[in-house]
Amino acid sequence: MYKILLVLSCWLSLVFVANAQKQQPVVLPTASVANKLKQLLPAGEVQVAVMDSIQMPPRYGVLMQKFMAAARANPEWFLEQQNKAAAPGGIPVAYDKRLGMTEPEFRELQTLMEKPEFKAVATYTGRLMVTHKDNAIHFTGMGKLAVLNEVWIDLGRNEVHMANYVLPYSEEISVDNAQNAFQSAWSASKWELAEPAGETYENMNMEKLRSMTMTLFQFNVGKLAATGKTFLKIKGSKIDKGEKKFSFDSPFFFQ
Numbered sequence: 159m160y161k162i163l164l165v166l167s168c169w170l171s172l173v174f175v176a177n178a179q180k181q182q183p184v185v186l187p188t189a190s191v192a193n194k195l196k197q198l199l200p201a202g203e204v205q206v207a208v209m210d211s212i213q214m215p216p217r218y219g220v221l222m223q224k225f226m227a228a229a230r231a232n233p234e235w236f237l238e239q240q241n242k243a244a245a246p247g248g249i250p251v252a253y254d255k256r257l258g259m260t261e262p263e264f265r266e267l268q269t270l271m272e273k274p275e276f277k278a279v280a281t282y283t284g285r286l287m288v289t290h291k292d293n294a295i296h297f298t299g300m301g302k303l304a305v306l307n308e309v310w311i312d313l314g315r316n317e318v319h320m321a322n323y324v325l326p327y328s329e330e331i332s333v334d335n336a337q338n339a340f341q342s343a344w345s346a347s348k349w350e351l352a353e354p355a356g357e358t359y360e361n362m363n364m365e366k367l368r369s370m371t372m373t374l375f376q377f378n379v380g381k382l383a384a385t386g387k388t389f390l391k392i393k394g395s396k397i398d399k400g401e402k403k404f405s406f407d408s409p410f411f412f413q
Contacts, residue, residue, distance in 0.1 A: 183329040191327060191347055192313040198379055198388045199288050199295055199311075205413035206286040208302040209278040212339055218275075221259060221267045228258025237367070278339040278409055286410075305408065309377070309392065318349040318377040320392065325349035325377055336384065340409070344389065346380025368400045388412040 186194070229236045239251045253261045282302035289296045293314045297306035308321045318325040332345035353373040378391040390410040396403040 185327075185329050186347070188314075188316040188327075191316055194347065195295060195311060195313065195379060196290070198381065199390075201288055201290045203285050203287050206284065206299070206303060207280040207411045207413060208282040208284075209280050209340075209409040209411050210302075210407070211279045211281045213277045213279050215270065215275050217266070218270045221263055221270070224258045224263070225267065228256060231258070232256050273337060276339045277341055280411070283413075286412075302408075303410070305392070305406075306390075306410070320375055320377065320394065323351055323373075323375050325351040325375055331378070331380075340382060340389070342382040342384035344380055344382050346378040346389070346391075349377040351375045370397055370400050372397045382411070 235256050243251055251257075253264045257264055259267070284299060284301050284303050286303050286306065287298040289298065293312070295311040295313065297303075297309055299306050310319050311317075312319065316327040326349060328348045328350040330345065331348050332343075333340075334343050336342050338344075351374070373396045374394065376391070376393040378389075380389060381387065382389055389412065391408065392410075393407045395405040
């Protein structure tokens, strides 16, 4: 089951929209990143909401159930379509009855994906202590915020430590519109660890999917344009021979 979900996690974005042109990454000097982080994460106690639940249109859930049932029934065809869409110059997938829905339903799902009405909602709110010490930033929280206790930022090396993993600085990222679960444009610094490096979903087949082993961690800190407030996001997943070992994706909104 998870092998199919693994494909769908990247497949949806390829099915409904043509490949976008990649922008040149923006990378800031270490000192600039450190100054930015000190402003976004000042020392002291702050109220933080854990925004790890997604509110979505009921109709989207109905259509996705049909879509996933079709993927389970015909995984080889879905992988073939994914590879075609992911190839250079790839185009959106045309309607096919193997998608598990009628053509009007497929168009409806396309519209829902292109103009998502998803909204992140809080499942927990608590106090988080941010500490600056020895050129590093640490966090202390309780409840759902306790996961941040194992995260700290080394300002001098410009790297993030998450439990036993070390994430190097990657780039500056931004979203210039509010068509996302945050309901806001936003910008952030990103740290990322991917093992093995450069792993992609291109030229995927069932044999490769069954043998895939991959670890991915991401850490973002930035600002929401709508409120001017800081947000922090941690994400991680580990796949061993096609089986999920763990997966999490948690945004934190500073109040």
